[in-house]
Amino acid sequence: MSNVSNDVLISEVGPRDGLQSVAITMPTADKCRWIDALVSAGVREIEVASFVPASLMPQMADAAQVVRHAMKHDGVTIMALVPNRRGAQAAIEAGVHKMTVPVSASEAHSLANVRKTRQQMLAEVKEIVALRNGSAAQVKIEVGISTAFGCTIQGKVDEDEVIRLAEAAVAAGVDEVGLSDTTGMANPAQVRRLFARLQAALGAKAGAAHMHNTRGLGLANCLAAYDAGVRTFDSSLAGLGGCPYAPGASGNVVTEDLVFMFESMGIHTGVDLEKLLEARISLAAGLPGQPLYGMTPEAGLPIGFKQEHLND
Amino acid sequence: MSNVSNDVLISEVGPRDGLQSVAITMPTADKCRWIDALVSAGVREIEVASFVPASLMPQMADAAQVVRHAMKHDGVTIMALVPNRRGAQAAIEAGVHKMTVPVSASEAHSLANVRKTRQQMLAEVKEIVALRNGSAAQVKIEVGISTAFGCTIQGKVDEDEVIRLAEAAVAAGVDEVGLSDTTGMANPAQVRRLFARLQAALGAKAGAAHMHNTRGLGLANCLAAYDAGVRTFDSSLAGLGGCPYAPGASGNVVTEDLVFMFESMGIHTGVDLEKLLEARISLAAGLPGQPLYGMTPEAGLPIGFKQEHLND
Numbered sequence: 001m002s003n004v005s006n007d008v009l010i011s012e013v014g015p016r017d018g019l020q021s022v023a024i025t026m027p028t029a030d031k032c033r034w035i036d037a038l039v040s041a042g043v044r045e046i047e048v049a050s051f052v053p054a055s056l057m058p059q060m061a062d063a064a065q066v067v068r069h070a071m072k073h074d075g076v077t078i079m080a081l082v083p084n085r086r087g088a089q090a091a092i093e094a095g096v097h098k099m100t101v102p103v104s105a106s107e108a109h110s111l112a113n114v115r116k117t118r119q120q121m122l123a124e125v126k127e128i129v130a131l132r133n134g135s136a137a138q139v140k141i142e143v144g145i146s147t148a149f150g151c152t153i154q155g156k157v158d159e160d161e162v163i164r165l166a167e168a169a170v171a172a173g174v175d176e177v178g179l180s181d182t183t184g185m186a187n188p189a190q191v192r193r194l195f196a197r198l199q200a201a202l203g204a205k206a207g208a209a210h211m212h213n214t215r216g217l218g219l220a221n222c223l224a225a226y227d228a229g230v231r232t233f234d235s236s237l238a239g240l241g242g243c244p245y246a247p248g249a250s251g252n253v254v255t256e257d258l259v260f261m262f263e264s265m266g267i268h269t270g271v272d273l274e275k276l277l278e279a280r281i282s283l284a285a286g287l288p289g290q291p292l293y294g295m296t297p298e299a300g301l302p303i304g305f306k307q308e309h310l311n312d
Numbered sequence: 313m314s315n316v317s318n319d320v321l322i323s324e325v326g327p328r329d330g331l332q333s334v335a336i337t338m339p340t341a342d343k344c345r346w347i348d349a350l351v352s353a354g355v356r357e358i359e360v361a362s363f364v365p366a367s368l369m370p371q372m373a374d375a376a377q378v379v380r381h382a383m384k385h386d387g388v389t390i391m392a393l394v395p396n397r398r399g400a401q402a403a404i405e406a407g408v409h410k411m412t413v414p415v416s417a418s419e420a421h422s423l424a425n426v427r428k429t430r431q432q433m434l435a436e437v438k439e440i441v442a443l444r445n446g447s448a449a450q451v452k453i454e455v456g457i458s459t460a461f462g463c464t465i466q467g468k469v470d471e472d473e474v475i476r477l478a479e480a481a482v483a484a485g486v487d488e489v490g491l492s493d494t495t496g497m498a499n500p501a502q503v504r505r506l507f508a509r510l511q512a513a514l515g516a517k518a519g520a521a522h523m524h525n526t527r528g529l530g531l532a533n534c535l536a537a538y539d540a541g542v543r544t545f546d547s548s549l550a551g552l553g554g555c556p557y558a559p560g561a562s563g564n565v566v567t568e569d570l571v572f573m574f575e576s577m578g579i580h581t582g583v584d585l586e587k588l589l590e591a592r593i594s595l596a597a598g599l600p601g602q603p604l605y606g607m608t609p610e611a612g613l614p615i616g617f618k619q620e621h622l623n624d
Contacts, residue, residue: 217572220532261529
């Protein structure tokens with residue numbers, strides 16, 4: 001394995017964001033094989049589960065088991081989504097390195113997604129921080145601002161409010177704040193503008209770009225975020241994903257295409273594309289009948305394409 | 313129809329680049345309906361046919377008829393591809409406004425595509441210019457440098473050679489020179505770099521970006537080209553297209569997604585997205601069983617999305 005530091009970090013969210021959006025409950029063993037294949041390909045951060053009541057999301061009932069399996073891999077940051085203090089407690093007990101707490105910029109989406117207002121979610125974030133601070137575990141906390149670029153329920157989202165929410169999350173004690181295009185409404189001009197503002201407001205605590213590919217703009221938006229200085233990108237193998245509580249929200253940026261874009265630009269991801277394409281095959285086996293997105297897997301790698309830095 | 317000048321020009325290439333890549337020969341009436349639908353949506357430049365021997369490309373046997381139909385529309389630039397002097401003669405007789413001559417940056421692709429070396433193609437370009445100059449018609453000539461970003465046959469393409477070819481085409485008397493990612497191998501860093509060089513070398517004669525979406529980078533590459541100052545973009549409704557003589561080359565940038573990207577950024581295309589989505593429906597009827605690409609048509613336009621400038 002390469003010890004070269006990479007230029008960008010690909011944060012794979014498929015096992016969480018992808019699986020929450022499909023009707024199939026993938027067997028635990030298949031999830032573990034998928035995570036193992038991602039790690040083999042060089043993925044160094046994976047959101048493996050969501051700690052939510054199994055009654056609401058049976059796909060995530062094995063979250064603790066999946067986390068425990070994933071934690072066996074050295075050098076990989078294992079993340080989980082937690083919507084509240086109870087989920088955070090379970091995630092800390094399972095041993096995650098990092099928790100993502102979703103806070104909606106849209107009040108309407110907040111109520112639909114977590115049945116709380118934005119202010120109530122910020123109060124929940126404070127409780128999660130207090131819980132973490134009172135535990136022995138060294139768990140990082142990231143807030144992801146959902147619907148930061150627009151909401152399918154309320155429409156436009158005010159950019160000033162996004163920045164105010166991000167600042168409030170930092171004031172509440174979280175380690176970083178990313179921006180999510182939950183509904184696939186972002187455009188590159190907006191992405192550059194909003195991430196530039198986020199970085200001006202939060203400095204090193206400005207976090208990941210979580211882009212969806214709903215209208216095909218996923219990679220263009222990631223390019224725009226990169227231009228604005230973002231270096232961590234959420235994406236999903238085969239573009240799985242969406243939000244069950246945001247009508248019309250569909251798949252995440254396709255990890256295969258995102259890695260191909262960066263690597264072809266000479267921006268190192270640390271991810272071996274050939275092995276990533278193999279990971280996709282193992283995913284397809286675990287999700288029969290599910291549509292898989294991505295152009296690079298269909299076209300294959302171009303003639304003469306090499307990732308020489310992976311052999312360092 | 314709006315008289316507002318648009319920020320970018322969408323140059324639709326589907327009736328030429330798209331149809332040359334499918335096994336189906338679309339009836340002339342269907343082609344005409346498709347072109348009419350594009351014009352109704354506000355598309356102002358359309359490459360409607362290729363003047364090549366019908367024995368080689370039966371899909372294009374009705375090129376003159378299609379051109380004559382398309383020419384009935386006022387205010388729309390009607391283009392055709394011509395690979396040689398004979399094609400140019402036919403295109404001028406049919407009455408086109410503008411001809412595109414493909415000149416490959418890759419010697420291997422040049423031989424496969426037009427059975428001529430690059431030097432022989434430049435000689436052909438000179439003959440086409442002489443023919444045009446000797447005719448009464450006011451026909452513009454554009455050279456499109458094929459495989460400018462890489463070639464599936466020879467692999468890497470030297471950037472200096474691309475610029476030298478572009479300069480040679482201008483010296484031969486053409487009006488503009490664009491760059492084509494025939495094989496879908498371009499990346500945004502390369503696109504910015506090469507278009508910046510093209511503009512430095514050719515000034516106002518630097519032409520369109522013709523991007524493919526083979527590995528999903530089409531829109532990101534168009535964004536990069538826009539950043540580099542390009543204002544004319546070739547694309548294809550439903551992402552039809554490819555090159556029959558470049559193995560593995562697949563569809564063009566999807567017009568629907570490209571227009572959505574620009575319009576959502578506040579960059580005016582003059583194209584009405586709702587009408588463009590209707591044009592797609594008429595296309596699907598004319599090409600039964602053909603895969604149509606594009607995410608925007610699948611997702612629909614976002615809530616609250618309006619193109620107010622179209623109503624000026």
